[in-house]
Amino acid sequence: MVTETISIQTSASFSCHAITNQIENILEFNAQLEGVVCVSGMHTTTALIINEMEKRLINDLEKWLKELAPPLKGYKHDDLHLRDNIPEDEPKNAHAHLQALLLGNEVSVPFKDGKLQLGQYQDLILVELDGPRERSVVVSIQ
Numbered sequence: 001m002v003t004e005t006i007s008i009q010t011s012a013s014f015s016c017h018a019i020t021n022q023i024e025n026i027l028e029f030n031a032q033l034e035g036v037v038c039v040s041g042m043h044t045t046t047a048l049i050i051n052e053m054e055k056r057l058i059n060d061l062e063k064w065l066k067e068l069a070p071p072l073k074g075y076k077h078d079d080l081h082l083r084d085n086i087p088e089d090e091p092k093n094a095h096a097h098l099q100a101l102l103l104g105n106e107v108s109v110p111f112k113d114g115k116l117q118l119g120q121y122q123d124l125i126l127v128e129l130d131g132p133r134e135r136s137v138v139v140s141i142q
Contacts, residue, residue, distance in 0.1 A: 002030045002141040005042075010128035010135055014062045018053045018123040019137065020116060026139055027114045037116065038140045040106040045096035045130035047103030048137070052121040065129070069098035096130035103127060 006022050023037060041048050051057070072078070075094030080086050107124060110117045116124070126137060 002026070002032065004139050006137050006139060008126055008135045008137065010126075010131035010133055012128070013131055014065075015128045015131060016053065016058045016061070017126045017128070019126050020118065020124045023109075023124055023139055024111075024114065024116060027111055027116075027141065030141065032111070032141050033114050034112050036108055036110050036142050038106065038108045038142070039124060040138045040140070041126065042136040042138060043133075044105075045093055045100055045128075046135055047100045047105055047127040047129065048107050049103055049125050049127060050107055050109070050118065050122050051125060053123040053125060054121075061127070065099045065102065066095075068102060069095045071095040091130065093130045099129045100127075 004026050006019065006026070008017050008019065010017065019039070023039065026032075027037065039048055072092060073095065075098075076082075077094035077097065078092035080090055080092065109124065118124075126135060128135065
């Protein structure tokens, strides 16, 4: 078993980042030919999905998530003055937590001959919901 962490610098409050190539580079570097790779985000305001990395679809995803869990909607998590030990720069980000719950934060993909077994239009995508920030993703190869 091999476990590594990759870092992604996100670019906006909402952004999507294809990480398929980074995962396959880890497989190649570790001479892994066949098995399953588990990819897990280390943040409660990011998500990991498998889907098409197509600009209009990404725009639709952002719109859909904002409709389901809009920012600043009176969420209790955003009552920062009621929470203990909150840093002064803590954002009101309940919507990002809720959006992450909708999408999930872990995916598993089989690989063969060092290549992820994904469909023609599929990519592994980190979805940033509360950025921009430096984000970490754990990759475990079995």
